[in-house]
Amino acid sequence: MDDETQNILQLELKAVIGFNGCVPSGLRLHPDKKHLIYPLGNIVMLKGIEDGKQEFLRHSDNVSCISVSKSGSYIASGHISLRGFKAPVIIWNFAERTIYAELFFHTAKVEGVAFSPSDKYLVSLGGIDNNSIVLWNLETKEYICGSPASACSAGFCLTVRYSNSDDNIFTSAGSGTLRVWQLDVARRKIIPTECKTGKLTRIVKCIEISEDDRYMFCGTTSGDILKINMATKILNQHGPIKAKYNMGVNVLKMESGKLLVGSGSGILALCSSDDLKTIRQVQLEKGVTSIDGSKEGKLLFVGTEGAQMYRLNFDDLEAELISTGHVGAVNDIAIPLGTSELFATCSVEDIRVWRVGMPTELLRIKVPNMICNCLDFMTDGNSIISAWNDGKIRVFGPKSGRLMLTINNAHKMGGTAIAGTRDCKKIVSGGGDGEVCVWELLPHTHRLLAIMKKHEALVSCIKIRSDDKECVTASAGGTCIIWDLECFDSLQSVIASTFFKTVCYHPDEHQIVTSGTDKKITYWxxxxxxxxxxxxxxxSGAINSLDITKDGNHFVTGGDDRLLRVWDYLQGSITHTSMPHAASITCTRICSKNCILISGSADGGIWLWKFPHPLASS
Known part of the structure; x- marks a missing residue:
């Protein structure tokens, strides 16, 4: 591969769909009011609000926290590392999109970061393995001082927040700790003062400070808010007393003298900062984890743990959904035959149908508490077939999302692979138990035609020949088997020391191509x-997905090294590669017109690329 790199070209990226809404306050509006900043896997994404242009700031591991300086000159982000390994804080120069500094102190995870109001200092908070607070000098890029985040050995800190006007004061809170810190520059020390809350014992998840720095508001896992006097460090009041926020308070934001509250149940509420009473509220889907906005324009941007972004008007809290994404790994992608305008993806709890051009979500088919492992469009485009971890096969209408058919108990250990015949009369499915089943579709019902049992482990992929007479199945047990779909017996098998992840027929159907954990691509x-x-x-890493063009001249692979590669089939050489994904690539598909290449990843991201080898006729 090294000898060929000088001839390899870069794939053209069209768009990325995805947002890790579980990062606390991860969705940020840049002070220029032209960019949204948010995490996806190991990437900090910069997205133009007007033009939709996407730029990437890349960590080596998944991003865990983000902060933007008051001036907008810097972005700070931390990530989650392996236990025992350093987890750096990276400070980015926003104008140049480059690393300004890498700060190393914390291990395993950076829990939080916050800039001082004049961009003079940065405070960082380590995760539970290294729950320390560290202050950094931004000009010299050096460590100033540090301290344990909690006086109690059993306590741990979850959040930090800087004063709005004083570079020498910041706050921190968590379980068993609620502190206001004072920086003593001359002695290079940070001195904590414990806040007094009387008999109230709370775990604090988030902090917001009033614009005049008089009060600190603390959102708790109990669903109430503590209002602390910053001068006296004493509890001023707490509320609401009766109608607490279900599933806790995840995020707080001061806006125009009022307090915005985001709860774990999806409630976004506008409250009085004086008595903490609710003025108005709106119900969003999934827990609210981020609130940011433009004070002058009274425009809010809200992120949820359901990977959704909303734009809201501050005055009436009317919500507009501007972005959606998957919460879990993208397990499979399907593109209807003969089109490059639509595609479908599946993940935790749902199947989604997308339009390529925008790209936007057109349809969501949800099955609560279940995982869709794989899906496919039937050739006529009239149904989506899917296999789920509860062992059921479900068939849906692609426009309405209506459940058309359920095959119960199709696979004891969950359905793991599925494909439909060209004549749309049969479904072939594979399961975690290694069984391959053939189902006949009848009006309003189905019939089991055969169970084929030669695989000894999970069936990872199924492909059917164009004449519907044979299929090939790949297995985690290191076997690929070609089956006769008329007499339901094996015709041929290949064996290798690998977990076969995927298999494809070459369009001439005299050869198959496989890939797997041995990092090899093999023609058979x-x-x-x-x-x-x-x-x-x-x-490095398994090749999890492989797809071949309709003309058979090229194929694409993706895997744990996060890179897509486009290959010349006859030469066996790479023609194009991609910039790295934000996580392991789980699935790839090329549309039948060779226009669009779509890849999905373990962080829920969906990446759309211009396919570099269009069909001669297109």
Whole structure:
């Protein structure tokens, strides 16, 4: 692969769909009011509000926290690392989109970061493995001082927040700790003062400070808010007393003298900062985790743990959904035959149908508390077939999302692979138990035609020949089997020391191509199962997905090294590669017109690329 890199071109990225809404206060509006800043996997995304242009600031591991300086000159972000390894804080120069400084102190995780009001200092908070607070000098990029975040060994800190006007004061809170810190510059020390809350014992998840720095508001897991006098460090009041926020208070934001509250149940409320009484509220889908806005324009941007972004008007809290995404890994992608305008994806709890051009979500098919492992469009485009972890096969209408058919108890250990025949009369499915089942579709019902049992482990992929007479299945047990779909017996098998992740027929159907955990791409003869060619497909990690063009001239691979590669089939060489995804690539698909390449990843991200080898006729 190294000898060929000089001839490899870069894939053109069209758009990325995705947002990690579980990062506390992860969605930020830049002070220029032209960019949204948010995390996806190991990337801090910068997205133009007007033009939708996306830019990337990349960590080596998943981003855990984000802060933007008051001037907008800097962005700070931390990430989650392996236990025992350093987790740096990276400070980015916003104008240049470059690293300004990397600050190393914390291990395993950076829990929070906050800039001082004049951009003079940065405070960082370590995770539970290293729950310390550290102050950094932004000009010299050096450590000033640090301290344990909590006086109690059993306590731990969850959040930090700087004063709005004083570079020498910041606050922190969590379980068993609620502190106001004073910086002593001459002695290079930060001195904490514990806040007094009387008999109230709370776990604080978030902090907001009033614009005049008189009060600190603390959102708790109990669903109420503590109002602390910053001068006396004494509890001023708390509320609401009766109608507490279900599932706790995740985020607080002061706006025009009032307090915005985001709860774990999806309530976004506008409250009086004086008595904490609710003025108005709106119900959003999933827990609210981020609130940011433009004070002059009274425009709010809200993020939820359901990977959704909303734009709201401050005056009436009328919500407009501007972005959606998957919460969990994208398990599969399907593109209807003969189109490059639509595609479907599946993940935790749902199947989604998207329009390519915008890109926007057109339809969501939800099955609560279930995971859709795989899906496909039937050739006529009239149904979406899908296999789920509860062992059921579900067939849905692609426009309405209506459940058209359920096959109960299709696979004891969950459905893991599925494909439909070209004549739309049969479904072939595979499960975690290694069984391959053939189902006949009848008007308003179904019939089991055969159970084929030669695989010893999970069936990871199924592809059917164009004449519907044969199919090939790949297995975690290191076997690929070609089956006769008329007599339901095996015709040929290939064996390798790998977990086969995927298999594809070449369009001439004399060869199959496989990939898996051995990082190899292998061509095999269908007739006798012999190996024809083997290529190193990745230098690190499994190749999880492989798809081949309709003309058979090119194929694409993606895997744990986070890179997409486009290959010339005959030469066995790479023609194009991508910039790294934000997480492991789980699935890839090329539309039948060779216009669009779509890839999904373990962080829920969906990446759309211009396919570099269009069909000669297109």
């Amino acid at each position: 003869h269908v007739y006798d199962g012999s190996s024809i060619r083997e290529r190193e497909g990745s230098q």
